[in-house]
Amino acid sequence: MGVKIIGLGASVPLKLVTNEELSRVLDTSDEWITTRTGIKRRHHSSSSETTSYLSYKAGVAALRSVTHSDDSDVDTLIVATSTPDRRCPATAPKVAAMLRLGKIRALDINAVCTGFIYALELADALIRSGKSKKLMLIGADVFTTILNKQDRTTYPLFGDAAGAMILTNSDDDNILSTYTGSDGEYENLITIPDGGTESALRPDGVNADVFFRMEGKEVFLKAIAHMKESVSEALNLSGLSKENVDYIVPHQANKRIIDTISQLFELNKDQALMSLEEYGNTSAASIPITLVRHVKVGTIKPGNKIVVTAFGGGITWGAAVLRWPDEKINANVI
């Protein structure tokens, strides 16, 4: 039994914020952000553009994109997010209700920026085991709600977005391998220190530090090392070699990281697909929104072998090898 990709879509909030606009309110510049990261613009949510709302819209876009499918209904929804609508309950049941998917299995997972790969691996296992016949996975984050607007080392880097993919069981196989890993020894590299049980259970119970923090330089090096390992492992598991790869879609955190990864696998620059100049680092949405962009403009073609890879808080990492489906997918960002 194989796993087939039949739908893909994404969503961003209406408000676009350029580097120039940010440099009017923060001690930064278009020149610094562009040369150090490659990011030019990002979208910021308004108060109604929550994680569930962006997830719902991405889900609608993915459902509309399907051109070939049997009649079976979506029976599982996985939302990968580290910025859920509420700490309790999970966001996925709400999104399933908004999408009118019925009383289905619905769960969140949190692997921060690696969330989409973790969700894909879980989705793949649920379908191959026969537990699910048709599944929607969504990567969605609204990082503007956890960032300190005065912190120039994080605020310019992230944008809000959601991306959704629909998978079914099939004789075709579009997921050739998945690989994931983690190392909790490094939880402090990417973190919101307070706001969870650790701070609530302290005698003072104070939530002093509720903003997102990242040790950029160390994360930069670990991201390269672990995405390199992940791509190698996923290729080994798929039985393919780097010469068989048409495109790589790395997590969209920094163009310099993406360039290094493609050099390490001797891929040319055109083979590393990007969307970060347009959307910034959208955390769990980063891989699906990049896929949508390149399916829409026709870069990604049927039969292409694509390696997706990510790195994020936890720390976590992972990769998957995809064979792009033969049937058309009308992918869009809405």
Ligand code: UT7
């Ligand atoms: O999504 C999860 C995974 N995340 C990542 O993979 C991110 C990995 N890390 C990075 O992408 C980069 O480390 C950053 C983009 C976060 C930072 O770039 P960097 O080249 O490592 O810069 P840095 O942190 O070493 O800072 C260099 C200088 C510092 O000034 P001094 O100390 O040299 O005077 C910073 O204060 O740049 C300064 N700086 C800024 N200047 C203008 C930091 N942020 C800014 C800014 N505008 N926005």
